[in-house]
Amino acid sequence: MTRKFVIKFPAEQTGDSLTYNLIKKFDIRINILKADIDAGRSGTLLIELNAEEEKIQAAVDYISSQGMDISPVETKIKLEAEKCISCGACTSSCLSGALSISAPDWNLRFEPEKCIVCKLCLKACPLQLFKIEFSE
Amino acid sequence: MRKTYEEINEKIRRGQAVVMTAEEVSEMAKTMSPKEILDKVDVVTTATFGAMCSSGAILNFGHAVPGIRMEKIKVNGVPVSGGLAAVDTYVGATDCDERNPKYGGAHIIQDLIDGKTLELEAWGKGTDCYPRTHIKTEISLETINEAVLFNPRNSYQNYNVAVNTSDKTLHTYMGTLLPKMKNASYSSAGELSPLINDPECRTIGLGTRIFLCGAQGYVAWNGTQFNTSKPVNKYEIPVGNARTLAMIGEMREMTSRFLRAAYFEKYGVTIYIGVGVPIPLLDEDLAHRVSIRNSEIETSIEDYGNGGELIGTTDYASLRSGEIEFQGKKIHTAPLSSLAKAREIADMLKTWIKDGQFELTAPVRPMPTDTAMKTLKEL
Ligand code: SF4
Ligand code: SF4
Numbered sequence: 001m002t003r004k005f006v007i008k009f010p011a012e013q014t015g016d017s018l019t020y021n022l023i024k025k026f027d028i029r030i031n032i033l034k035a036d037i038d039a040g041r042s043g044t045l046l047i048e049l050n051a052e053e054e055k056i057q058a059a060v061d062y063i064s065s066q067g068m069d070i071s072p073v074e075t076k077i078k079l080e081a082e083k084c085i086s087c088g089a090c091t092s093s094c095l096s097g098a099l100s101i102s103a104p105d106w107n108l109r110f111e112p113e114k115c116i117v118c119k120l121c122l123k124a125c126p127l128q129l130f131k132i133e134f135s136e
Numbered sequence: 137m138r139k140t141y142e143e144i145n146e147k148i149r150r151g152q153a154v155v156m157t158a159e160e161v162s163e164m165a166k167t168m169s170p171k172e173i174l175d176k177v178d179v180v181t182t183a184t185f186g187a188m189c190s191s192g193a194i195l196n197f198g199h200a201v202p203g204i205r206m207e208k209i210k211v212n213g214v215p216v217s218g219g220l221a222a223v224d225t226y227v228g229a230t231d232c233d234e235r236n237p238k239y240g241g242a243h244i245i246q247d248l249i250d251g252k253t254l255e256l257e258a259w260g261k262g263t264d265c266y267p268r269t270h271i272k273t274e275i276s277l278e279t280i281n282e283a284v285l286f287n288p289r290n291s292y293q294n295y296n297v298a299v300n301t302s303d304k305t306l307h308t309y310m311g312t313l314l315p316k317m318k319n320a321s322y323s324s325a326g327e328l329s330p331l332i333n334d335p336e337c338r339t340i341g342l343g344t345r346i347f348l349c350g351a352q353g354y355v356a357w358n359g360t361q362f363n364t365s366k367p368v369n370k371y372e373i374p375v376g377n378a379r380t381l382a383m384i385g386e387m388r389e390m391t392s393r394f395l396r397a398a399y400f401e402k403y404g405v406t407i408y409i410g411v412g413v414p415i416p417l418l419d420e421d422l423a424h425r426v427s428i429r430n431s432e433i434e435t436s437i438e439d440y441g442n443g444g445e446l447i448g449t450t451d452y453a454s455l456r457s458g459e460i461e462f463q464g465k466k467i468h469t470a471p472l473s474s475l476a477k478a479r480e481i482a483d484m485l486k487t488w489i490k491d492g493q494f495e496l497t498a499p500v501r502p503m504p505t506d507t508a509m510k511t512l513k514e515l
Contacts, residue, residue, distance in 0.1 A: 087471065089470065106479075120312065
């Protein structure tokens with residue numbers, strides 16, 4: 001399974017040693033999605049962990065034991081609706097049915113609760129109106 | 137009964153013209169004959185809002201002192217044509233710098249219309265009459281001379297439906313095409329589309345006044361790839377892309393509500409253009425033509441996963457239902473052009489005509505009647 005986390009770590013820690021440890025100790029595939037490091041101060045990492053549930057849990061425990069703050073993240077797709085022209089191009093790749101367009105009004109309808117975050121709409125919208133948003 | 141352009145215009149001037157959108161008239165036709173429609177309605181408005189790559193803007197920047205013969209030109213970093221006179225250019229909608237493929241000519245056009253200031257940089261070799269060799273400055277619609285949208289090919293009469301039978305996802309100008317025919321995309325306003333309602337161009341010709349991106353523009357010529365020899369169905373509608381229109385209009389009267397820069401993944405920059413065309417009901421034949429319904433408009437299914445092979449036909453009522461049945465499979469359909477926007481345009485044009493702000497023009501020259509498409513041969 002794949003889960004996303006935000007990690008806040010103090011200045012003395014670096015992302016590199018963390019990544020190394022996770023791979024080495026827990027056999028977890030780690031993907032750094034975003035890194036914000038404030039020179040000399042604290043930093044934030046957005047990571048994706050890919051492994052079995054128990055391994056992920058063990059890794060999360062390990063990270064907190066190292067004095068870092070780790071919390072799970074929810075990924076959401078966000079649409080800039082005011083710019084949408086209701087062309088419908090995004091609906092062809094949305095197999096979950098979260099994006100739909102139909103009679104009578106033919107305006108794009110977005111039902112986020114149906115979204116499975118497959119991200120296909122990001123490339124399908126010719127106006128690039130979809131963004132990924134992470135929230136804790 | 138017959139009506140002339142002058143009679144209709146007289147009614148428009150008196151605020152008495154009866155105007156309906158093509159969708160409204162198609163609905164009316166369920167219970168009324170063409171003769172009754174002709175008696176009742178004077179003008180039918182048609183519209184479309186779709187991606188049309190063959191679009192662009194003619195700009196004249198004005199001369200600097202000393203002057204420069206601009207031979208290489210960049211606007212906001214996008215190389216545009218240096219192939220016209222000293223300070224003229226043509227910004228093609230698909231122009232772009234390959235290092236920044238998501239911002240191109242279409243974005244320049246939209247930014248100008250939105251009133252933004254853009255960077256202009258140009259180079260020339262320096263001549264006796266234009267000694268300057270380089271200039272870097274800023275432009276906006278306020279600082280330049282002419283700004284005219286001129287689109288060599290818009291408003292296709294019908295268009296093929298795109299599917300993909302291959303086993304990998306394709307990113308095309310028809311949008312994302314999922315493998316093994318998991319989706320089908322289409323791009324026509326169907327019964328609301330201009331050239332579907334006057335399929336032989338009886339009223340649409342050179343000089344026809346139209347709605348172009350919010351401005352009153354004109355049909356400038358037959359569009360490129362104008363093709364009158366496509367097979368037609370029993371309702372005399374070409375089954376697939378056929379006729380097209382070239383159009384022209386003042387950019388300063390346009391709004392990005394009806395013109396939008398776009399980027400198709402792995403394809404490139406293009407532009408969404410809003411077009412509205414009024415069709416005067418001069419006689420019963422035209423009243424019959426504008427009554428056309430989505431179920432009567434057929435189009436070809438083209439396989440983009442196999443070199444564009446035509447593999448079947450369907451109609452717009454089926455496409456609009458959200459699913460077509462083809463080769464025993466149910467295929468999810470999605471549009472690519474905006475019907476919501478097209479309706480907004482048809483309604484706006486209807487209001488203009490009803491309020492006496494927009495009169496109709498008879499063509500200065502009709503469209504060609506005998507054209508076919510040539511292909512490019514390799515040596
Ligand atoms: S991420 Fe996938 S499921 Fe969610 S809206 Fe986009 S295409 Fe639909
Ligand atoms: S593809 Fe983009 S512009 Fe078109 S309907 Fe979807 S969100 Fe709107």
